Amino acid sequence: KQEVTQIPAALSVPEGENLVLNCSFTDSAIYNLQWFRQDPGKGLTSLLLIQSSQREQTSGRLNASLDKSSGRSTLYIAASQPGDSATYLCAVRPEGGSEKLVFGKGTKLTVNP
Amino acid sequence: EAQVTQNPRYLITVTGKKLTVTCSQNMNHEYMSWYRQDPGLGLRQIYYSMNVEVTDKGDVPEGYKVSRKEKRNFPLILESPSPNQTSLYFCASSLRQTSGNTIYFGEGSWLTVV
Numbered sequence: 001k002q003e004v005t006q007i008p009a010a011l012s013v014p015e016g017e018n019l020v021l022n023c024s025f026t027d028s029a030i031y032n033l034q035w036f037r038q039d040p041g042k043g044l045t046s047l048l049l050i051q052s053s054q055r056e057q058t059s060g061r062l063n064a065s066l067d068k069s070s071g072r073s074t075l076y077i078a079a080s081q082p083g084d085s086a087t088y089l090c091a092v093r094p095e096g097g098s099e100k101l102v103f104g105k106g107t108k109l110t111v112n113p
Numbered sequence: 114e115a116q117v118t119q120n121p122r123y124l125i126t127v128t129g130k131k132l133t134v135t136c137s138q139n140m141n142h143e144y145m146s147w148y149r150q151d152p153g154l155g156l157r158q159i160y161y162s163m164n165v166e167v168t169d170k171g172d173v174p175e176g177y178k179v180s181r182k183e184k185r186n187f188p189l190i191l192e193s194p195s196p197n198q199t200s201l202y203f204c205a206s207s208l209r210q211t212s213g214n215t216i217y218f219g220e221g222s223w224l225t226v227v
Contacts, residue, residue, distance in 0.1 A: 034215075034216070036218075041221070042220055042221065043117075043203060043218040043219050043220040043221050044203065044205075044218040045218075046215045046216060046217070049215055089155075089156070091156075099144065099146075099161050099163065099169070100146065100158040100161060100171055100172070101156075101158070101216065103155045103156040103157075104155065105153070105154075105155040106155070
């Protein structure tokens with residue numbers, strides 16, 4: 001059974017710092033991995049999607065990497081801003097036609113001005 | 114604007130009183146699904162639908178029903194709600210999941226069953 005773990009559960013950093021969020025998954029048989037952002041009381045916004053054949057994706061100050069064989073992904077946020085404060089969720093789509101995403105429990109990020 | 118719209122956003126109801134949470138998407142997506150989010154458990158899939166009239170169980174389907182009579186709508190039905198169904202519910206949609214498309218989420222429906 002696929003399990004997704006995110007470490008740390010919470011992170012507090014000063015504004016301007018570069019930071020890395022970690023995601024690990026137990027079964028490397030995945031179609032893709034997505035990083036989402038969730039603001040309090042809001043839905044999930046997709047940030048980056050990495051197909052299993054890819055190693056990384058970039059969008060603005062965000063860079064996500066995928067090492068499928070070792071079951072790891074990282075989300076790198078450059079020059080963090082208070083507006084980046086949110087919970088970041090990692091999710092994988094397992095192979096096998098299950099048509100679902102398996103989510104980690106998230107990392108709650110606070111960027112202090 | 115691409116949207117997944119859920120209603121109601123907030124609801125307090127009593128045990129046993131049937132309720133429906135509606136979900137509608139305007140992107141002509143084939144795939145739709147429902148998740149619930151609970152503290153310490155994360156997001157878990159309840160049901161999903163690959164297309165009109167095609168639905169299947171996710172990880173936690175007990176106590177829920179769904180239907181997909183039209184492509185844009187995917188309502189979640191709680192026939193006899195119980196307190197353990199108090200949760201935050203999300204509807205999601207995408208083009209076929211197998212093609213690795215981005216999935217869009219609604220803003221969530223906070224449901225409390227007393």
